[in-house]
Amino acid sequence: MNTSPLPSTTHLVLIPSYNPGRTVIDTVRAARAQWNPVWVVVDGSTDGSPAWLQEMAAQDPGLRVIVQPVNRGKGAAVLEGIAQARAAGFTHALTMDSDGQHPAGLISAFMQASQARPDAMVLGRPVFGPEAPALRVNGRKVSNAWANLETLWAGIGDSLYGFRVYPIAPLMQVMRGQRFMRRFDFDPEAVVRLCWAGVRPLNLDAPVRYLDASEGGVSHFRYLRDNTLLTWMHTRLFLGFVLRLPLLAARRVRGRH
Known part of the structure; x- marks a missing residue:
């Protein structure tokens, strides 16, 4: 019996994936049990996951796999993923990691x-x-404060x-307007630049799991490399903030009236 949710024509789940191991199979199955459609963008993975996911997609019309x-x-x-989603008529994308967190x-x-x-x-x-x-x-408290x-x-x-729903059009606009936001800096820079563009945040609590190696946990976080990237990101964002400060202040005043 097929219990897949009815397909949405506006909202999709988008899962960027890089070498998550077989954990990605459980992640995709769990996502598909909740939503239709689910798209996975395989970002040059070399762990065998492209073949596993394509085999799943061949048997599931609600799953699409894009292999980079x-x-x-x-x-x-x-x-x-969002460029192809917008071309297909979608307006919003929920992003989530492929590693089970x-x-x-x-x-x-x-989505609701x-x-x-x-x-x-x-x-x-x-x-x-x-x-x-x-x-x-x-x-992360430091990044949140900045x-x-x-x-x-x-x-x-x-x-x-990274578990969040983006309106696709403004996200594409801010990403295509500059060459950053392509690696680990994506999540924090996206929310800052979308706020600058007038997209308001709505916060919902959500648990996060850190799986150990015995549970199939895989981490690609590199402390020195990624914190250096975040430091450079917040440096340029702060400079952008200073330039936008009068506009942001005026928008805040208008929002109170």
Whole structure:
């Protein structure tokens, strides 16, 4: 018996994926149980997952797999996915990681929130379990503080958590307007630049899991490399914030009246 949800013509789940191992199979199955359609953008993976996913898609009309021949980064994978989604008529995309950290069970709730507020971006606000590395949990507080400063405290609950629903058109516009946001810097820069563009954040709590190696957990985070990337990102965003400060302040005043 086919229990797949009815297909949406406006909202899709978009999963950028790079070498997640077989965890991606469980992630995609969980997402498909909640939503239709689900698209996976394979970002140059070399772990066998392109073949596994294509085999799944051949038996599931609600699943589409886009294979990029080389690894170009999470942001680049998302941009490829939303460009093809917009061409197919979709207006919103829920992004989630392929490594099992994000709560597929909340997909429907996030989509419903987006459908009620299509002008907003629906941001997951992570609820961490005891297994979460303290260095990662505390380190993100710095990025969150910078993101809120750079947007004049527009209400970003968390700048790094990638479980969120984006309106596709403004996201494509801000990404194609500059050459950044293509790798690990995608998630925080996307919310800051969308706030600058007038897209308001809507925050919903969502648990995050950190799987260990025995559970199939895979992390591509590199402390020095990725924190250097985030530092450079916030440096240029702060400079952009200073230039936009009069506009942001005026918009905030108008919003109060």
